[in-house]
Amino acid sequence: MSPVRRLSLAMLLGTASIVAHAEDAWVAEARQLATSVPPKLLAVLTREIDQGGASQAIGACQVQAPEMARQASEASGWKVRRVSLRERNPKARPDAWEQAALEDFDRRVAAGEVPMTLEKAERVDVGGVPTLRYARALPVGPICVQCHGDPAQMDAGVKSKLSVLYPQDRATGYSVGQIRGVITLSKPAP
Ligand code: HEC
Incomplete structure (x- = not known):
């Protein structure tokens, strides 16, 4: 397709297709990783809640979540974290950078966007190092509100355990x- 024709098609279809055309392979790779970890944690959480x-x-979440992030980091070369x-x-x-993304996502959810698909991908400069961020x-x-919901509705055992483990819990x-937060990935740009 000629560049002019592609441009006019993109204009016709809206900004989404422009983004899709310009998207780099690293974005797809980051998205794949970011969407593969949370379901694994959810499976562990569901199993643990069913059992006990x-x-x-809580213990599983405290230990397994950082462990899963560590494993994903090791296997992929991306630094993987959860922040809120x-x-x-x-x-x-x-x-x-993460704070700006979180605030933007909150605004978009308040405006009616579906939270599930919100993402931000950007090539940024971190102290002179070109860095890929997602x-x-x-x-x-x-399931989340059992441990992150209204304290008045939460199980007393959950609350007391959380207050011991996380005295600064917000x-x-x-x-x-x-x-609740974002899963965030970064690595130096190639
Ligand atoms: C069984 C209790 C429990 C459930 C259920 C639970 N969480 Fe958590 N969550 C925790 C604990 C404990 C931590 C702190 C983990 C740590 O120390 O790294 C945490 C931390 C987090 C963090 C990291 C940021 C922070 O605040 O420390 C995110 C994001 C998060 N949870 C999201 C969720 C989402 C989304 C769900 C539902 C799919 C969920 N959690 C369900 C207990 C729970």
Whole structure:
């Protein structure tokens, strides 16, 4: 297709097709990784909750989630983390780029966009190093509110365990459909 024809087609179809044309392979790779880890964690959480209840599953989440991120990092070369505007683990505080993504996602959900598909991909300069960055929203589903929901509705055992493990916990009070945080990937650009 000639460039002119492609451009006019893109104009006709809207910005989405322009983005699709311009998308680099690294974005697809980051998206693939970011969408593969959360279902694995969800499977572990669901199993643990079924077996021993939510308070039992806290330990699994505390240990398995960072372990899964570590394994994904090791296998892929991407640095993988989870961060939130209202973090539970003090290590999960966002940097400026992640914070901007999280705030943008919150605004878009408030405006009616579907949280499931919200993502941001950008090539940025980090102290002179060209870096690839990707963030994808982690929406609150029904299972999440057992540990991140309204404290008045949460199980007493869950609350007491969380208060011991995370005295600075800011990650309650969420409802289904909100964004709990993002899974965030970065690596030096090739
Ligand atoms: C059994 C309790 C439990 C359930 C259910 C649960 N979480 Fe968590 N969540 C935790 C704990 C504990 C941590 C802290 C983990 C750590 O120390 O790294 C956490 C941390 C997080 C973080 C990392 C940022 C932070 O605040 O530390 C995100 C993002 C997150 N949870 C999202 C979710 C989502 C989305 C769901 C539902 C799919 C969910 N969680 C379900 C207990 C739970």
